[in-house]
Each structure stands twice: as structure tokens, then as C-alpha cells.
Amino acid sequence: MKRRLRECLALKPTEENGIRLRKRYMNLQDNLFLFLEDATIPPTNNDSERDLRMSKIFRKVTNGFRSIWGKELFAGVRSVINTGKRMGLNAYQAIMKALSPLRSFLSPPPGAPQE
Numbered sequence: 723m724k725r726r727l728r729e730c731l732a733l734k735p736t737e738e739n740g741i742r743l744r745k746r747y748m749n750l751q752d753n754l755f756l757f758l759e760d761a762t763i764p765p766t767n768n769d770s771e772r773d774l775r776m777s778k779i780f781r782k783v784t785n786g787f788r789s790i791w792g793k794e795l796f797a798g799v800r801s802v803i804n805t806g807k808r809m810g811l812n813a814y815q816a817i818m819k820a821l822s823p824l825r826s827f828l829s830p831p832p833g834a835p836q837e
Contacts, residue, residue, distance in 0.1 A: 723755055773804040 731748055735741050747754070757765040777800060787793035799817070806816020 723758070724751075727751060727754065769808070773800070776800065 727747070728751075731744060731751065733744070735744055757763040777797065780796070781787070787796065802820040803813045803816050806813065806819065809816075811819065
């Protein structure tokens with residue numbers, strides 16, 4: 723697969739969309755097939771798309787947001803909750819962790835061994 727990808731990327735598209743697509747894949751080629759080498763990496767971004775579906779339904783049912791800050795707040799809170807969910811946290815724990823000045827999603831929990 724990697725050989726075939728290199729062959730495709732060796733082609734020189736002439737149209738704007740082809741040039742842009744080639745450039746994107748040139749930058750991604752080292753990571754494009756990682757899911758084949760590491761079983762913990764999902765081959766799709768379906769989890770992210772599923773997370774967005776709730777926002778789409780909310781927008782459709784409520785006929786959109788009435789303000790830009792409301793839209794941005796909703797997106798930010800959903801992002802925090804969904805990230806926390808993937809880490810095994812409930813919504814409250816995720817929000818508290820995101821708001822904490824001492825801990826973040828990227829820092830290890832208290833008591834965890836330091837690297």
C-alpha cells in the first residue's frame with residue numbers, strides 16, 4: 723500500500739484540487755497507514771463524526787443558535803465532554819478537569835508516576 727501511495731504521489735496533477743490533494747497527502751503519508759501497524763489506532767474518524775452528530779441534531783431541532791457566543795460555548799462544552807468521555811470521565815469530571823488551573827487533559831492524574 724505504501725508503494726502504491728508513493729506511485730500515486732509521484733503523479734503531477736494539473737488541476738487546483740488535484741494539486742491541493744497531493745500536497746495534503748504528501749504531508750500525511752508517514753501517518754496515513756498507522757492503523758495497519760497499531761491496532762489501537764482506529765482506521766476512521768467515526769467517533770469524531772458521531773460526536774458532531776449531536777450538535778447537528780441540536781441545531782436542527784432548535785433552528786440554530788441565536789448568538790455566536792452561544793454557538794461557541796456549546797461547541798466548547800461538547801468538545802470538553804466528549805474528550806472526557808473518551809478518557810472515562812463523566813461530564814462533570816471532564817468540565818472540572820478542563821477548568822482546573824492545576825490539571826488538564828494532558829497532565830497525568832494526581833498520584834500517577836511521573837515519566
